[in-house]
Amino acid sequence: MKGGNMHSHQLLLNYCFGHKHSSLLLYPYSLTCNFINHGGKSANAKVVWAKYDKMDFHQEPWLMSSPEDVMGQKSTGLLMLVVATRDIAKDEEVLIDYGSDWQETWDAHANNWSSDYMQRSAAELNDSEIQLKTIFEGVYPIMTMCHYRYFANEDKHPNMDDESIEDDNDGLEEVKANLHLIEAQARIWQDLGGRKTMRGDHLRPCTILDRKPGDEEDTYLVQMFNQHQKVAADELPPQKHYVKGVPRRAILFVDSSHTSNMQNEKSFRHEIGFPDDSELWPEAWMDLK
Template identity: 30%
Template sequence: AENAAVVTNECLETQSTDASTTGSSPPSSHSRNAIPEDCGLVYANIPDIHEWGVFTMVPRQKGSPVNRFGDIIIQWPDPSPMRHDPSLCEDGACPPRQGLLQYTWNGQETGGHNEGRKRVESVVTGLGMCARTTSEAARKHNIIPLVPRVDEGGLTRFDSPGAGAITQYHNYTWWFTKDVEAGEELLYSSSGKIPIIAGDQMTDTRVAPSKPSLDYLKKNGYCIDNIRPRKSRVKEAGRGAFATRQIPEGAIVAPVPVVPVKREELMAKDNTHHKSKEQLLLNYCLGSNTSEWLLFPFSPSINLVNHFHDPNVKLQWSHSSLEIIGQYRHSPNTNKNPPILMLEMVSTKPIQEGDEIYMDYGQAWEDSWWKHTKEIWKPINEHYTPSYVMDDAIRMLRTEQEQKEHPYPNNVFTSCFYRYSDRTEEERTIAKQRNQKDSASLNSFRWKLTRGLYDLKNLRPCSVLKRLEDSKGRSAYAVRMFNRHGLDEDERIPEDQLHIVTHVPRAAIRFSDKSGTTDQHLTFAFRHEVGFPGINFLEEALRPQ
């Protein structure tokens, strides 16, 4: 937020300067930023406090979706410790997060925690990065997210060179928790964003002295519902971005706020486990092979724009970003982190409703993709079934004993929705006493449904010991619960406890993918940034003089 404050309202002016085609020098072209009459959501710089926020242009009802389509999430397993090393924390206080890590969520909030061995950060694009947050205690939030969908977007490791090159986490939808008036800001609770490392503090949102008027938002905001996700028309590309309405030539299709990231941060930490060399995030960054900097764009659906040699949009620096970068050129301290910058995605031809949006990713990307499909990629024919397919296919779960005869595929295990902290003090004391008396005794509890139990952060490994049928013929299970990395302290079952839970319904048990086995970890998964020569302009400004 502090960085965003540097981006002034000038960024929202209707005229912009184009640095995308030449790289280092910014030629001028003009684009129109007219908000369509029926635009429902805008991204605007809040007057007085100079922070960016998301606003609704129409009244909304409690229980209705913010958008009819959700955002993608990119899982960032075991980020390189360079920028935020827990070993740098002293007495529970850690150095502040920098770069993209300032905006990520704890992976367990999005169900991504099994993607990594120790730590997973979730990059929640769209509203998760554009909307501002408020603390749970302040109770000012008016939107909440639901669970994402997880699948391969039609690209399987058995037949597609695109397998592992796109994220499997998508359709992360947001819902209103209150009735909201036209012009109100969308805020969500920051609890999901509280970082994994103890000691990090979230600051609460700064409240604007006065609410921006609808007129101000129309004149100064960027429309952020001109594009939406859908399966791409490009074979092997996965999902794509499509126009939700007609867009004239030369108009701003979407704002493209970007976080600068150092290329070296996206190297996977451990190549023996995360077999591909670079993180999946690289495929969603803008850059050029001559720059050590990358830009991660994050407005809704922007990350879904695919490559085509005959594009209908291009990227250009916003006027204000050019100024900020210009200031860097003259600043003697070039070592500091560059702030959030703003690009604009501008139509280069008239676009019809339903058209797919394409950019030209450039020759280096095309060459790399060509090499990947012709020389590197090979179909995989080993036995593999992703967890979401197992969940659909296997309704009745096998006990540990049955699995000896009839095992599940190697890449999956079972997880249960369970909260150890739901046990009453009394239950815990009895368990403790029993443990002290007889080390062989079991602690067995009855599963019960409590509020919020089906949140993804409450998933933990569990093994099925017994299957029973209830009076209505439905299966219920007795399971042993385990701990996993990243669990909150009060959720950890004491190491010396054999924690058995009975009457667990099938709905509370899920298949999960073992760490390092999903497509994004495939050895031959494609990795290349989206070509954006305009980054050279930033690179030049940041280079020590």
């Protein structure tokens, strides 16, 4: 149901049927109905209730129930049909009319939209960013993750124990000034077979501190972090953990939670409506008038 103190709506709202005067939303879950787009006055089909359903999927009494009673049902019981309003040619797209309220909201959204609202996705950055920025060159709006397997017993490099670097409140300038110390004591990244054989068990957040040009590919000095490691032995010690020689192919961009364009608050969100002259939405469901 819609209404109440909501911060924003999910993308799912775009695929639900509803009415501006009703708190009830209906999500159709058949295989192809979610592909039917808005055609406005050019629509060649419409949605109707399956009132003469011989298989009894459609429960007509629900159309006279309150939204609360419909929400309280424990099984599905409403069936809609998409019927043509004129002859539809072969390969012609099936379109329905989402209603004037949807159209007006879409027009306002399109007129006010700016490409500046869009954020580049992790997939786009993984394909386009061949040379990665260090934290001194700029901050990526999404997470950087590194494939790195920690070998506690085999690694002979000591943990970084310089107090001037261990302080969690270090500023970027101090870290930059100590890069030579960090690199001297950093562990060396081990190639375990390339990205295709790298396991997600060893994928962890990382921060890129420095870049070293190479003949075949650049390598990076990074700070590694823990993040719910699936392998207990992969858990890093509490000290700051630096690794050098990390190749580009071992570093991935990953969308942080609730940061993709799907969660963008400026993205279009509106339920599918009906033509202004439609009487499909029952009066009993109009609880927001």
